[in-house]
Every structure is written in C-alpha cells, then in structure tokens.
Amino acid sequence: MTTVASAVPVPLTSLLPGTTCTLHATQVDRGCGDLLRALGLTDRCSLRLCKVGEPCIVQVRTTRIGLSRPVADAILVLPHGAAAR
Numbered sequence: 001m002t003t004v005a006s007a008v009p010v011p012l013t014s015l016l017p018g019t020t021c022t023l024h025a026t027q028v029d030r031g032c033g034d035l036l037r038a039l040g041l042t043d044r045c046s047l048r049l050c051k052v053g054e055p056c057i058v059q060v061r062t063t064r065i066g067l068s069r070p071v072a073d074a075i076l077v078l079p080h081g082a083a084a085r
Contacts, residue, residue, distance in 0.1 A: 009076035013052055013069065020048045021077035028074045039065050041075070 009024040023045050026033050040060040041047070050064060051057040056072035058065050067075070
C-alpha cells in the first residue's frame with residue numbers, strides 16, 4: 001500500500017498521535033536546527049507523532065525524541081494521508 005503525503009506543510013502539533021509524516025522544514029534558530037539534525041530529524045525524514053503536549057514525542061526510525069511544545073510548533077511536516085486535527 002502506498003501512502004500519499006499532503007502537499008501542504010502543517011505544524012507537527014496539528015497532527016493526531018499515531019500519524020506518520022515527512023519532515024518539510026523547521027523554523028528554529030541554527031543551533032536548535034543543528035541539534036534536531038543530530039537527533040535524526042533530517043531533510044525529508046519520515047517520523048511518527050507519538051504524543052502531543054509537553055513534551056511532544058516523535059519517533060524517528062527506532063528512536064523516540066521529546067520536543068518542547070515551542071520547538072514542535074516550529075516543525076513543519078507533510079502528513080501521510082488525512083490526519084490533521
């Protein structure tokens with residue numbers, strides 16, 4: 001089964017838990033962006049939203065990462081299928 005990603009980027013925090021998506025862009029300062037890339041949030045990587053809140057938890061490959069709500073709000077993704085709240 002092939003999943004089609006949305007063509008419109010949305011904030012990570014607008015998705016429902018369990019949604020898979022593709023990283024589109026981050027709107028954070030350079031230092032935070034470098035840290036996110038070091039944690040595995042690289043251009044066009046696939047991730048799954050595990051929990052929305054404080055912290056927001058995402059899974060990248062086999063690793064779960066806790067993000068502050070402001071950082072999660074600044075991550076734009078392309079959802080796979082219809083999964084926005």
